[in-house]
Amino acid sequence: MEEVIQQLKSLKADDFRLLTAIEKGMQKYQHVPISDISNHTKFDLEYTNFLLDHLHKKQLINRWSGKYVGYHINQHGYDCLALNALVQSNILASFGKSLGIGKEADVYEGLTPSNDVVAIKIHRLGRTSFRQTKRFRSYTVNKHHLSWLYASRLAAEKEYEALQLLYPLKIAVPKPYGQNRHIIVMSNIVGDDLYTCRDLPKPEKIFDKILENIEKTYQKAQIIHSDLSEFNIIITLDLEPLLIDWPQWVSVTHPNALFYLNRDVVNICTFFAKKFGIHADPHFLIKKITSS
Numbered sequence: 001m002e003e004v005i006q007q008l009k010s011l012k013a014d015d016f017r018l019l020t021a022i023e024k025g026m027q028k029y030q031h032v033p034i035s036d037i038s039n040h041t042k043f044d045l046e047y048t049n050f051l052l053d054h055l056h057k058k059q060l061i062n063r064w065s066g067k068y069v070g071y072h073i074n075q076h077g078y079d080c081l082a083l084n085a086l087v088q089s090n091i092l093a094s095f096g097k098s099l100g101i102g103k104e105a106d107v108y109e110g111l112t113p114s115n116d117v118v119a120i121k122i123h124r125l126g127r128t129s130f131r132q133t134k135r136f137r138s139y140t141v142n143k144h145h146l147s148w149l150y151a152s153r154l155a156a157e158k159e160y161e162a163l164q165l166l167y168p169l170k171i172a173v174p175k176p177y178g179q180n181r182h183i184i185v186m187s188n189i190v191g192d193d194l195y196t197c198r199d200l201p202k203p204e205k206i207f208d209k210i211l212e213n214i215e216k217t218y219q220k221a222q223i224i225h226s227d228l229s230e231f232n233i234i235i236t237l238d239l240e241p242l243l244i245d246w247p248q249w250v251s252v253t254h255p256n257a258l259f260y261l262n263r264d265v266v267n268i269c270t271f272f273a274k275k276f277g278i279h280a281d282p283h284f285l286i287k288k289i290t291s292s
Contacts, residue, residue, distance in 0.1 A: 001079070003076070004076050004083070007076065007080060008079075008080050008083055008084060014051060016084055017041050018048070019060065019061070021040035022061060022071055022073050023078075026073065026147065031064040031070025031071060031072050032070050033068050033070050034068075055077070060074065060076050061074060075124070078149050078152075079122065082181035083095070086185060091112065091185050092112065092113075092120070092178075093110075093113045094110060097109050104123065104124060104125055105122060105123050105124060105245075107119050107189075109188065112177065112185075118185050118186060118187060118188055119174065119185070119186050119188045119189050120183060121183065121185075121186065123155045123159075123182040123184075125152045149182070153182045155247040156182045156183060156247070157179065158248075158249070159246045160176055160179035162223065162249045163186060164176050165223065166246075169216065169220045169221055170216075171213055172209070172241055172242050173242065173246070189234055189244065190237055191234040191236040191242065192234065193231065194230040194233040194235055194271070195229075200235070200276065203275075204278055207272045207276075210233060210243075211289075213241065214228070214265065214268075219289075222251060222252045223249045223251055223252065224251075224254075224260050224264065226248045227245065228268065229268070229271065258286075262282065265282045265289070
């Protein structure tokens with residue numbers, strides 16, 4: 001990301017215009033022809049080729065040669081487009097240290113123009129997980145020509161939608177600040193992953209609060225996390241649970257809604273039973289959660 005930030009600072013308006021043209025062309029082509037890029041930007045072919053060579057040397061786009069010469073945006077180029085948009089819309093002012101690297105997302109610290117410390121979550125549904133993501137996640141169903149860039153964007157959009165819905169209802173999720181393409185800006189997450197907590201004072205209280213938030217999410221927001229476990233719950237410095245990672249949420253009207261709710265509740269019950277000796281009946285809890 002340090003390289004991306006340095007590249008971002010050096011890019012001009014025409015560079016972003018060209019990157020945007022390639023991005024839009026990728027909705028139709030795997031490798032966007034130079035003529036289409038030129039037509040979209042309204043740049044003549046000579047200047048278009050000059051900029052393409054410039055961005056290719058910066059390793060923000062990839063060149064393909066076959067029946068024709070075409071280009072597509074790579075991960076670094078997509079990062080630059082999203083970060084630039086967040087800066088231009090006054091959501092982000094600066095980019096900081098890494099807070100965590102995961103299989104499907106990277107998280108960094110950042111600052112807003114008003115100096116709020118935020119977390120910058122960059123969804124990265126890379127090629128290693130892309131096939132499974134395309135097959136099982138609801139937001140990828142019936143999406144033709146789905147690239148890993150577009151899948152990452154859909155994941156970010158879906159997670160941001162959940163945060164916008166949940167946070168005003170006072171459900172324990174990060175505060176959403178903004179989203180562009182595959183990047184979400186949210187309140188900084190300070191605490192420990194639940195699965196790493198060896199000792200918790202009053203773990204029964206933490207358990208109850210997690211279940212209360214699952215119930216509020218179901219009853220007030222009418223959605224289900226559908227991938228909840230000890231791996232995406234943060235225990236804050238105030239010993240409050242924070243539910244994170246929402247790109248797989250489903251509506252309570254989803255055909256498999258009760259299956260996903262059951263899985264979430266069983267995951268939490270199993271963890272607290274094994275780790276803290278707190279035993280609860282998931283079936284009883286699910287009836288309580290779903291009763292209006």
